[in-house]
Amino acid sequence: MTLGDIIDAAAANPTRLRVCSPDDSPDLSDRFGSRNVVVEHTTLPGADEGFVVVRRDGEFVGSVPVRAFDTLVHPPAGVPGSRDGEADEQFRALLGLLDDTVFTSLERDRMLATSREIEDRAWRLGHGRLYAGFQSLPVMHAEADVYRRLATKPDLRVEVFATPNGDPPAVEGATVRVADDPEIADTWFVVYDADTRRDSCALLAVERDPGSYRGFWTYDPERVDEIVLALRGAVERAEQ
Template identity: 40%
Template sequence: MSFGQILSDVASREKRVIVYAPDDSGSELADALATRNLTIDHRQLPAISSEAFVVVRDGGEFQGAISLADLLSFLTPPIRRPEDLDSLARKHRIVYELLDDTVFVSLDRRQLLATSRELEDRAWRTGRGRLHAGFQRADAFEAQRTVYQELSTTDIDIHLYVPGGVDGDPLSDTSVRLHTENGELDRYWFILFDDGDSGAQNCALIARETDDGRYQGLWTYNEALVAEAFNAVE
């Protein structure tokens, strides 16, 4: 299965988001999530109720819940990666997990970089396994070279895919393998991580740039889908 087939397959599935709020706050979330394959419903809460919250269901099954304020703070551009990783774990990480396996139609580079950092953080904390990352241009890699130099000090088997290579191969003194002729893969920005153990930290991001310079794609923590993504590369 190719990256394109993976995106098409996930796009055919739809999650349901239910907003519980005492007012019409759900309309703001509907605008923020308009680029995803999600069904959004609103449930009225009494005015005396606590703050609004959001519930995510997949195939009728409960996936999780988060306050509406925390979800909107993540979705409202520009998406910023919290400096405090504990804060990230408490609040924003659940957003990534709730939106797992939902295709996004339009994200800009800043938003995609924030998502990339979440996956790279998982790899860094795990410190082992395998990681494949694809960059559509050499300058895109250069902007993240320091991240991968740091990751190269772990026991992770790292493969980077950069069309045409990079000047001076800045990772030549590491165990990182650089791939420069990658065919269809060069059309995608991707990060795939396999923890090499239980699979609990496995994750993937696959994105394709559109004509207007924005991106379509998905991120996922689904082990089977991550395995499909690795198969598409390897």
Template identity: 45%
Template structure:
């Protein structure tokens, strides 16, 4: 299963948020809030019963119910600040913290997003890098598309790689010069999926509750579509794919050989 196929698999499991409220504007407002999520918002009929609540379901099964007022806080904090702090900066543990619709997002191990800019992707990546830094053990895998992009992240990944029990791996296509990577391993591949995706995955040093990943496809220049996940099975699938394809034979999607530096 390729990285692109993993994204498609998560995308296919769309959740549904059914809104029960006398005011039709509530559903419209929530639909706008969740427009960049893998959540479909629909009106529900109360038939004279209570209203002012919403039900989240997935594949026809109940997930959670929540009052609409909890989904529409007066103030929220959005990620996407390209000046987000680096691994020493103490960014939030969960990138959904404080966001509109948090009671729903908390029940989604895998949260889709659309049209993220590079600034959004950097901000989301920092959360995973920060978790790996604080745990200080295990494996961190990050895809940079090209060596040119990786070179711009050398300082951050040198610091991460200096953790003696943290095994750091970077992936990029052969566009630009490879950085001097004394503290982490660079996998150079002639691979379409590496060129077209952005990912950061941390294995939690084997602890399921510490595993997390971000995976996105660049579907238009500078616009990314994908998901972040705290589901251990999804994180394992991403890392297993990277290890099996790019560590041993270094075989690429195009059948060419890659290299490890």
């Protein structure tokens, strides 16, 4: 199974959102750009604030205030270990509810914020394996300081990937892999394979147009295992 196959498999299970709010609630459909999300609306006359109920495979997943979805438009930023506050908590809760939801149009700022959330978990727990694919070496250079910091955790193994189009940066304590493979060139991924499997998580997306991605994030340890296996396969092909 390739990295693209894993995205297609996740897309087979749509997420259903029911927005319960006043009539003037924003249309969340515009915020997803995803055929994998079904958005429905229930009017609550006189309500001060609405909420969103999330279901997948007919099962209740959870609910959050409508305002939490503002973090998808303006996600929190900050390097691992530096983030704090209500916006972070809302964003973290939203990522959990939208686990395994495939988005057909993920913008770079949302991708970066989700990457930072995964990196932050790896930093806080300080164990396991963290894999990150930057597509190109210039992007790897831009992110090198973040991964140098993560690599200072003695029980966290860090591997970073990019395709060959220059000289890779030195990232002390990390393994730098330069692989001439289309999957590495087209894919943005941050994968945290934790020693405690329930803490594993990943972001996986394929660039469809410049700066626009199709992909998802997941907290399912089995799906994280699938991503790691596919990634190893891509590296092995590139090294043959």
